[in-house]
Amino acid sequence: MSSPQVRQRQGQKDKKVVTPPSSQAGDLNGILKDTKLPEAVKTEWDYKVALAIITVLAFITRFWGIGHPNEVVFDEVHFGKFASYYLQRTYFFDVHPPFGKLLFALMGWFVGYDGHFLFDNIGDSYISNKVPYVAFRAMPALLGALTVPTVFLIMWESGYSLPAAVVAAGLVLFDNAHIGQTRLILLDATLVYAMSMSILCYVRFYKMRHEPFSQKWWKWLLLTGVALSCVISTKYVGVFSFFTIGSAVAIDLWDLLDVKRKGGALSLPEFGKHFAARAVGLIVVPFIIYLFWFQVHFSILTRSGPGDDFMTPAFQETLADNVMSAQSVGVDYFDSISIKHKETKTYLHSHPDRYPLRYDDGRVSSQGQQVTGYPYNDTNNYWQIMPGDIIDPENQEPGHQVKNGDFVKLRHLVTDSYLLSHDVASPYYPTNQEFTTVALDQANGERYNDTLFEIRIENGKPGQQLKSVSGHFKLIHAPTRVAMWTHTTPLPDWAYKQAEINGNKNIQQSSNIWYVEEVPSIPKDSPRNIKEEKKVKTLPFFKKYIELQRAIFYHNNALTSSHPYASQPIQWPFLLRGVSFWTQNETRQQIYFLGNPIGWWLASSLLAVFAGIIGADQLSQRRGIDSLDERTRSRLYNSTGFFFLCWAAHYLPFYLMGRQLFLHHYLPAHLASALVTGALLEFIFNLDPVGLEDNVAHQQNPTPPNSKSAPSSSKGTKDRGGKRIVLPAKEAQSQLALWGAAGVVLTLVIGGWYFFLPLTYGKPGLDPEQVNARKWLGYDLHFAK
Structure with missing residues (x-):
């Protein structure tokens, strides 16, 4: 499965192509050097005509209507909004890399759009808000249309017959899911096109393997790297494309070390050159391009915006008009403050109610005063910050700054009690510590140490002052070294379903971050409220990049909440459910994201057939039965196997993910399954029958090892150089069967596409009977009644 194998396609009537007996499967370049091909074979006009027709149809199906x-449809609320933020130069945060979103911004810039509309709600009118939405949608439609001829070119460059190439491209051309996803302001068209281009470029690169380090060899190697970079710069699932190409390259490099290979093994210095060239072309160059898009991202987004909250104060200080920097004030001892959790936006809160004697699991609590997280502003959110060595608050002088590393106490103003943590299990997390409060006499007596907390400012310097809003910090319990933490699961009714506050033993966890939201005790005329105009600061690119990467991966992993249209990977190949994108009650129109069931089921079936053929071939070889000739087996394992590896690499890893998953995640794998389908269709209907007859004859009348030729048992065949060949009549009959199979497949696929067309294009509206007729597997369509 090292790489796609290529061969001279069959089926050219009245054309004789002599293949040297010594040539191996895939040695197309060697064949072309030693053989004078007829002009018709060189031009391959039938492929070019088919490519032109398929390309025109691809543009029609993607751009029609x-x-x-x-109106705003489904996730256009996200990616349209991001394009507007780019044009406004307003900083935002997203879990995907910037390349695909930058393309939308580029299109908006081309048509003179200023980014005034923020795509807030599904159903918002583009017309009344004067948004050039057709231009935005044209970008993915263009890339989606170009994907179809790219699939055809992959099959053509891999040496497959015209029917096989047409079937593979037709499965993508007339697939409702690929069409639906490329007609909207979404990222998947960019992802799938870049993925298909990476495969095509690698096939072209592999075909140049007999001319290493030539100009064309370098060109296709570098273009493969550029395409791979575009994949991963659009979505991080692009790493699956790196795995696909990387696996093929690794096996190819392994073959270069084989002393039995044609021409002998490479010397270690020569092998080192091959390895270094591939490392530069497929790792270094893609990574540099990938970093470049982040540099563009940071260079454009220079103004404060909704993405500020995801970044550190140091990062936010690099943005103009940052509210955090503008509103922050230094915190002094004896200030009254409210403390807010950065991630959940809940306030540190307490009230007179106490923890119950026993929890639902039977554990006994301290019955202390409840300390909870509360989402709204309330007087019970106010705490007075005091020095840790305080004994008598009445004799202390204000004006001393709270600094990084200080040990403090927090006095709850309403109940006049002090925050405390101790070695008692919290309500929901038996491994975490309970937070409660105690009275002043206990706080200065036997519980003194338990009320001490260290202020640890994130990325803070020694002696740095704690500031409101911009000063993100962890509150570390002095005796037990746990960090104050909260989460989203609400407590039971006895705590009014407020959030649990507990002590987290993993103090490095990023969700332990809090900040002082306001300091209401500062008089309005206080000099502390006078703020100097601050200059925008700078950070090195790699510091900003690493911080953004951490935030992206953290929030990507946090996408675990349920969604009504989420689905599991086991459902995708069988197209068990789709996603509702848009509905309009007045016209009963709807857009329902769904693939072409005929095409998906066929492709999924042939994936299983391929695995079965490989298993049967392995078993037959174990039993001494060689049912395939060497050329056919090499092609099946290497070329079709490469496509199958591409499918597996883009599909199976989703089983390991715990985040939200949707049907569109299967689109790259579906494209790979279309390649497998085309290749396997040729194998099934164009299988060399002579090879089978030779093997049957060999089983019945074995030839001695030194015999120069096998016995002839096939009518309509003859020997050429010790090899059995198929006569033109046999070849034409095989090609006719293949065209017939291709015609049947495409007819069924086009029928499925047309039947589900109203759900893909959003028109015309369907009556209940028509809607129910399309609920083949219980698809949750609207307007079924």
């Missing part, structure tokens, strides 16, 4: 609906 692209202006409908003229």
Whole structure:
């Protein structure tokens, strides 16, 4: 499965192509050097005509009625909004890399859009808000249309017959899911196109393997790297494409070390050159391009915006008009403050109610005063920050700054009690510590140490003053070294379903971050409220990049909440459910994201057939039965196997993910399954029958090892150089069967596409009977009644 194998396609009537007996499967370049091909073979006009027709159809199916609906649809609320933020230069945060979103911003810039509309709600009108939405949608439609001829070119460059190439491209051309995802302001069209280009470029690179380090060899190697960079710069699932190409390259490099290979093994210095060239072209160059898009991202987004909250104060100080920097004030001892959790936005809160004697699991609590997280502003959110060595608050002088590393106490103003943590299990987390409060006499007596907390400012310097809003910190309990923490699961009714506050033993966890939101005790005329105009600071690129990467991966992993249209990987190949994108009650129109069931089921079936063929071939070889000739087996394992590896690499890893998953995650794998389908269709209907007859004859009348030729048992065949060949009549009959199979497949696929067309294009509206007729597997369609 090292790489796609290529061969001279069959089926050229009245054309004789002599293949040297010594040539191995895939040695197309050697064949072309030693053989004078007829002019018709060189031009391959039938492929070019088919490519032109397929390309035109791809543009028609993607662009027809692209202006409908003229409203915000599904995730256009995200990616349209991001394009507007780019044009406004307003900082935002997203879990995907910037390349695909930058393309939308580029299109908006081309048409003179200023980014005034923020795509807030599904159903918002583009017309009334004067948004050039057709231009935005044209970008993914263009890339989606180009994907179809790219699939055809992959099959063509891999040496497959015209029917096989047409079937593979047709499965993508007439697939409702690929069409639906490329007609909207979404990232998947960019991802799938870049993924298909990476495969095509690698096939072209592999075909140049007999001319290493030539100009064309370098060109296709570098273009493969550029395409791979575009994949991973659009979505991080692009790493699956790196695995696909990387696996093929690794096996190819392993073959270069084989002393039995044609031409002998490479010397270690020569092998080192091959390894270094691939490392530069497929790792270094893609990574540099990948970093470049982040540099563009940071260079454009220079103004404060909704993404500020995801970044550290140091990062936010690099943005103009940052509210955090503008509103922050230094915190002094004896200030009254409210403390807010950065991630959940809940306030540190307490009230007179106490923890119950026993929890639901039977554990006994301290019955202390409840300390909880509360989402709204309330007088019970106010705490007075005091020095840790205080004994008598009445004799202390204000004006001393709270600094990084200080040990403090927090006095709850309403109940006049002090925050405390101790070695008692919290309500929901038996491994975490309970937070409660105690009275002043206990706080200065036997519980003194338990009320001490260390202020640890994130990325703070020694002696740095704690500031409101911008000063993110962890509150570390002095005796037990746990960090104050909260989460989203609400407590039972006895705590009014407020959030649990507990002590987290993993103090390095990023969700332990809090900040002082306000300091209401400062008089309005206080000099502390006078703020100097601050200059925008700078940070090195790699510091900003690493911080953003951490935030992206953290929030990507946090996407675990349920969604009504989420689905599991086991459902995707069988197309068990889709996603509702848009509905309009007045016209009963809807866009329902769904693939072409005929095409998906066929492709999924042939994936299983391929695995079965490989298993049967392995078993037959174990039993001494060689059912395939060497050329056919090499092609099946290497070329079709490469496509199957591509499918597996883009599909199986999703089983390991715990985040939200949707049907569109299967689109790259579906494209790979279309390649497998085309290749396997050729194998099934164009299988060399002579090879089978030779093997049957060999089983019945074995030839001695030194015999120069096998016995002939096939009518309509003859020997050429010790090899059995198929006569033109046999070849034409095989090609006719293949065209017939291709015709049947495409007819069924086009029928499925047309039947589900109203759900893909959003028009015309369907009556209940028509809707129910399309609920083949219980798809949750609207307007079924």
